Amino acid sequence: MRSQLEGSLAVAKAVALCRPEVISAYPISPQTHIVEALSDLVRTGELAPCEYLMVESEFGAMSAAIGASAAGARAYTATASQGLLYMAEALYNASGLGLPIVMTVANRAIGAPINIWNDHSDAMSQRDCGWIQLYAESNQHAVDLHVQAFRLAEELSLPVMVCMDGFVLTHAIEPVELPTQEQVDAFLPPFDPRQVLDPDDPVTIGAMVGPEAFAEVKYLMHAKQMQALDLIPDISGSFSQAFGRTSSGLVRTYRSADADTIVVALGSVLGTIEEVVDELRGEGERVGAVGITCFRPYPLEEIRAALRGARRVIVLEKAFAVGLGGIVGQNVRLALSGHAVSVYDTVAGLGGRPITRRTLRTLIADVLEERLEPDRLAFLDLDWKLVERELQRVSADPRSGPHAENILRDIGSVAASAHGGAR
Amino acid sequence: MFQVRIHGRGGQGVVTAAELLSVAAFLEDKHSQAFPMFGSERTGAPVVAFCRFSDQPIRLREPIVDPDALIVQDPTLLHQVDLFAGVGPESYLLLNTSRSLDELGIGEFLGTLRADRVLAVPATEFAREHVGKPLPNAALLGAFSALTQALSLDSVTAAIRDRFPGRIADGNVAAAQAAHDFAVVRRDEVIVHA
């Protein structure tokens, strides 16, 4: 049924339709509305049978989910930002034990400085923790991904993280098509655990593994996660058949087939990007967009296929590796190795900084008019004046060496240019 | 696509106002999207919320930078920086105040707008009278419907009833109705004088 809902509520209802048996959560903005709604559904009995644990921390939340899942219950939790980091140890444990937990991450920046607004620093920091990572572009997408996530997780016996942009999606009220319980039940069979703690067939789970077998265990984890690259398109296909809506699969392309310039991004910013693509197409620019829905496992082939034809690829990402640069960018380069494509890493939207059509157009213009160098980290919409002042101040510090000097040179040149893009 | 930006303070129902607008639009089979620009929510802190609706699906996620309509729920915000950012000559401006526009000290800015698209409504008074609380949002939405005619009063009241239970809904609907009627009268005056 189509209704005008807040994203958090829509996701909560979708999760409830998946009949989780144990939910353990700890409040953190902007995830709160999701778990509040779920606790309501459990209290009213609309979601039953289900145990809702109000735990003392995100670490406890993920741990309780691990216990519940190991005991054969379908387990769910949600978090964001610092909360995801506080779970980090347990995240690796859940994936290492192969427990099919599903978690919503309402993406939010990581401090210091503390910041409650949206970016992807949290999810990106855990990209290698062994969880499958799916990124939602809209609330409808988030709803659809959650339904698929449970099936994916349980078919592979691996945990899945569904990432949706904090506030931008979680707090956005927009029309959402919610599936019926019958549809979901037909699509998602009851949880049949690979292994379960049961006195009738006791096992020891979580043994200590030494050098003699650890590498093999880890390789098997990798092999298992890679299976998702085949499974996700299947599930996404059967989802379309079951629900009459296409779902994104691993990657989604928009007017990219014949595009010279393709913007690659994850999550809700893709909508705005598509608006800009349409505008530029209207002005005769051959621009397109590619959205990565599944970032882990990394769909190398699909991304290579989607970008092969382009001359320029702009990777717009809401996080970066301090001291290196783009994270998604590095991954995209891997897919493009051997192809003569210029890749532009642009960090945007950190800590909730709005990404607008105007700033996007400026960025693309900078690329097209070669004001930006490929393979050079750029920051969208950065206040260079402020940064310059601060860097000048610290450059008085005798310790500033050649790298600091380079950055200062950067600024000198940038300061001349009219816009906020870097070079 | 019609875009509305609402300014107010925490506790004045700014976010709810945006939500109600989006629901009203949804009820008119439009595609609509409402979302807040949150600070860490505290009563009294400046809050901005947005609503855009359209006959086409909405993909855009940017905050509303060039609103078709600006609603100011709290006149004490008038002199804060870039309250009017992106407001163009064709934009609607709806202010919650019991005073006259002249008394607001923004005459220079108002001069750049069309007189028939600017309206001051004593929404808080309507709210006090009908809701019993100084919550101006429903009243402002009634006035909004009259001022812009972008959404019908029926849709607005339906959205209110959809959101609030019985008596609270009645009060807010009454406030919306009163503000709407007030707005219709002022609009007509303006048109007559024009």
Added chain:
Amino acid sequence: MSAEKLKLYQVGTFAVGNRLLDPEQRTVQARMERSNTLTSGHRACRGCGEALGARYALDAAMRATDGRLIAANATGCLEVFSTPYPESSWQLPWLHSLFGNAPAIASGIAAALKVKGRNDVRVIGQGGDGGTLDIGFACLSGMFERNDDVLYVCYDNEAYMNTGVQRSSATPPAARTANTKPLGDEPGNVFGQGKSAPLIAMAHEIPYVATATVADLHDLEDKIERAMEFHGARYVHILVPCPLGWGSEASETIKIARLAQETGLFPVFEAEAGEVVAVSPIRQRVSVEEYLRTQRRFAHLFGDPPRADVIAQLQSRADRNIRRFGLLAEEAA
């Protein structure tokens, strides 16, 4: 206790069993059919008190639940020596996750069982003093305050043994550990630190809290059995001497636990809903010095110069426990 009526004065009610008792009155450990939940072949050190305590507690719990039991285990000696791939010493469904989350894991298991209507299966969380009192404390407190249906058992050997005997918040004052060495003017662990997990557990007003040692099996088993009669959060804190970390003779593990109780340094009691309801009185009171001398971790107190002042401080701690809990027979009960 019916064993009393039987006038088993030869071994009274203190030995593990007695051929003259009818089987129902013997300890679980005395039974040929005990479950040996932690079975042979584990890699615990000679004379490991934790291995002993774990089998005592879990066998008793297995009996109380008719074998319908699941255990969640924190990282630590117990986990490492019992499950090095490819061999497990456990004979019940058992899960190890992390160092600090055993209570939460147990809560999750309990929630899963509840939602599945498996009321017959019960849950035990367990770990050492580090995993319980320190890194796992938030999860433990959460499990307590939610009153989740979990029995949590802490095997307290008073330091981080698995990592090489570093101080924990259960390490007693003056004890030598790898990071409280007998150096400086105040050798060993400092006074005025550490905490009592059982008293903190009581502050949560959970249904049942008890302390026990591996030296009094009857008492230990009675408490596990009692704990299993309750639903909700329960906590049993068992003192388990560690020959390696305490520098004691492997053969004296039980003797030292007994001395800890008989000095009053380790009060043995039971509490329900936050109130102490019973204490195990000291049978043959001994001075703390007699206890301290059995362990090299206190050897510096008897060196040159001997630290009579520190020993006296420790004695006063024991005396305070005796007053506080009424541990002397006449004061008790």
Added chain:
Amino acid sequence: MMERPFAITLDVGSSRANKTGSWRTERPVYVHRLPPCSSACPAGEDVQQWLYDAEEGDGGYERAWRRIMDDNPFPAVMGRVCYHPCETKCNRGQLDEAVGINSVERFLGDEGIARGWRVEALVPPSGKRVLVVGAGPSGLSAAYHLARLGHAVTVYDAGPRQGGMMRFGIPKYRLPRDVLDAEIERILDLGVELELDRQVASVLDDMVAGGFDAVFLAVGAHLGKRAYIPAGSAAKVLDAVSLLRSMEGEEPPQLGRRVVVYGGGNTAIDAARTAKRLGAEEAIIVYRRTRERMPAHDFEVEEALEEGVLMKWLSTITHVDGGKLVVEQMELDETGFPQPTGQLEELEADSLVLALGQETDLSFVDGVPGLEIEDGVVSVDETMMTGYPGIFAGGDMVPAERTVTVAVGHGKQAARHIDAWLRSAELTPSVERQSADFGHLNTWYYTEAPRSLRPQLEAARRQSTFEEVVGGLDESTALYEARRCLSCGNCFSCDNCYGVCPDNAVIKLGGRDEPYAFDYDYCKGCGICAAECPCGAIEMVPEEI
């Protein structure tokens, strides 16, 4: 069977593949140490073992009784007259009070009589004939064991009744005759021939005449020692042995109102207490040393005092005249020997009973070649054989402490050696067992349990009648007392070793004789089992590395 993810999930109990026994440098072994009670028993009873049987109650009592009977045919007598050195040595004495072994033995003995338990010969008849001279405790004990060993035994006794000193030396109030008769009867029922009033003039003659293959001499010591005391007219002086013997005759002897007994041994006490019962208003024991130095057992002195017997310490009798005695004060020199002080006093006495020890009439062994006599007793070797091959001797007539229990022990030893000699076999000496000292025990495991006291006849009736003074224990009290035994040095199946092993390396077999076994596949040799064994029945021995 669910899918097992590689390595992180393991099968339960799989660690049994890891044999940790290889860590061991010491191994525990079960031992049987010799408990002090058993080692102290002159009759060689395995006290701890029969207490172990008795602890079980019911069927255990007969097993216990039979275990006693293997060493001693007189449980009921022992339970009354034995001075129980076992209790003196009992380890429990260091914990609270010694186990009342003697009272349990009496209970078992009385049970045996009441239930009519019988014993049989252990082996078929050997065809050998043995003569026992003397039907006292030693002779009857020897006869009993010899008969069980298949030999034809004949007992000659010079007296009118069997029992020797048990009858003629120990007053009824300590040993009721029905008890004595019942236990002797059991011996005779084994086919032992008894000839009373049968003087042996020359043992060699009787040996040949009777065609005996061996002889055991156990005539005891029935002659009261006389000390020279200048005596005037009409002084009634007699010795304790004849006094006590005469108690078995028709009319009791006339001692008068005031009786003085001279001596400090148990016989002196018996004489004084008997005199009291015969109606003496005063019975005074005169002894030349102090009470502490009296040979008599303390509890007997106590009982005598309770009955109103008076004691005169540090006194010797220098002269007897009519109804008067002259007594001289003595004092102990630094060596503890009494020296005269010259201070004299008079003492009224209608009769004086001399209890100065006994001697044996050895005329019947005159001229036996090789048989040596020293200090009035017959010398024997470690096999109890005299210098004459085939003639053995024991009891009061050989050098040893003169008690019933010692005599009974001699009888047993002699019987076993005679048996070996008759079969011309070497008696295999019993294996040396390490003694179970108090230090071997882990006493924490034993519950505090005070000794239970035997009931006693009230003093009033003890002064007038010969009823038995000390009563027996009822069944539950006897059981309680048996269960106070610490089972020193010998497993009593308390399950401690089975319970306290951190490696489950003790197997519980459940058998009565071999309850447990060590599983050396897993035993790491920590030694907790040995440390926590209450009774010291486990020893740690080094492994050969």
